[in-house]
Amino acid sequence: MNQVLDILINGLALGSVYALVALGFVIIFKASGVMNFAQGSMLLFGGYLTAVLHEHIGFLAALAVGVLATAVLAGAVDRLLLRGLDPSQHHILTILTIGVDILIVTELARRIGGDLLSLGDPWGNEVVALGGVTVPVSRIACIVVSVLVIGAVFAAFRYSSWGLSLRAAAEDREAAALMGIPLSRIRTLAWCLAGALAALAALFLTAFPAPGLERTTGQIALKAFPAAILGGMTSPPGALVGSLLIGVTEALAAGYQSELSGFGRGLGDVAPYLVMITVLLIRPHGLLGTKEAVRV
Template sequence: MSTALDTVLNGLALGSVYALVALGFVIIFKASAVMNFAHGSLLLLGGYLTAVLHDRLGFAGALALAVLATAAAAGLIDWLLLRRLDPHAAHVLTILTIGVDILLMTDLTRRIGGDLLTLGDPWGSDVTELGPITVADSRIASILVSLVVIAAVFAVFRFTSWGLSLRAAAEDHEAAALMGIRLARIRTLAWCLAGALAALAAVFLAAFPAPGLERTTGQIALKAFPAAILGGMASPPGALAGSLLIGVTEALAAGYQSELSALGEGFGDVVPYAVMVLVLLVRPAGLFGTREAARV
């Protein structure tokens, strides 16, 4: 029983971090209808900046600067590259993000090399015993921080003029523009927010029990992509629910790998995509998605 509780708690912690990344996918998609495949390289950028700056600025200072720098980098991707193209050609812009990801990931991979970088987080390898459950302090921190940040993002969506403009733009770009909403600004701010969330997620993805930040850490963002898809690409609550589902399922698959050996040794790595396919077979629009109605 304690093993199962440990596994579920670790899955919730992992899912909470996936939620930060998946929320970035959803925010950008709502603002510009673009699937940002450069999200993994932005995550790695945030983690790398935190790792190289924490000795001089301390963990809090390095993280704050990394979040701001990654947000600025994401905004520049939109402002310098994507805004120059036809905003209605979402498929072209999506392909362009793949090229941006390759360029940025190649440079960061060259800089990191084969090293394992520590981010100087205050949790270290400490663990806490909660009755029969033993959980890493970094896991507890990831759940608490993610809850606060996600609640803040949802509050921004609900109670600020930017959030209202973003929701209006997601419903109908042309109508929102006619109402005086500055779509270009809304879109760039959405990219900045998504970049900031990715940088924050990198801290917990590289924290104990992970060995540290490595050049493949950015690929973990691809596991959050199925979470955004199965939740519904235009639904922030769906991204949260999908991330928790993916995190718990992946943790259970890893924790009971011996019982699932018939499915292959690396089954845990493909669980997010298997769950996504199964859900989409039942609900093609995702858990919280809605079907588009077409008049004829």
């Protein structure tokens, strides 16, 4: 029973982190129709800034700088690199984000080298006893902060003018433009929000019991991509559901690795993709995604 509870808490914590990144994928896709494969590099950028600044200006200030700088970088990618291209050529824009990711990751990997960087989080390696199991405080903080942030994002979708405009643009871009909705501003704000969420996710991906930030940390973030696909690329609630499912599945595969040794080592690394493929064979549009109606 204790093992199940431990796995469940770890799975929820992982799913919470993946949800922050997966929401970024979904928000950008809804706003611009682009699958942004630069999310991993945005996460690495935000984490790197927090890591190098926290000793000089303190943890909270460094985290704020990392989140805001990553939001600005993501918005700049949209404004400077993608804006001049044909917005209907989604596949070209998606490929361009891969190039952006390679450039940013290459430079950050050069700066990080073989080091392991701490982001200076206040929880350190503290643990608490919860239901008979020992749980890192960072896991609890991850779940609590993610719930608050995701709740705020969902509230923005539902109640803010930006959220209403984003939903209108996702339904029909031409009609939204004719109604005076500033599509370019809505799109840039979506990219900025996705970048900020990725930078925040870096904090919990690198906190104890993880060893810290390394040059490959951005690759871990790409596990959130199956979560976004699994839930449906047009559905923010689907991204949340898909992320929790992926997180719990990965934790189960890692927790019962010895019992699953017949499938080979490292099953937890491929489990998210196995779940994605299985679900998409049954529901090609994702768990909560909707099928588009195409007029012919």
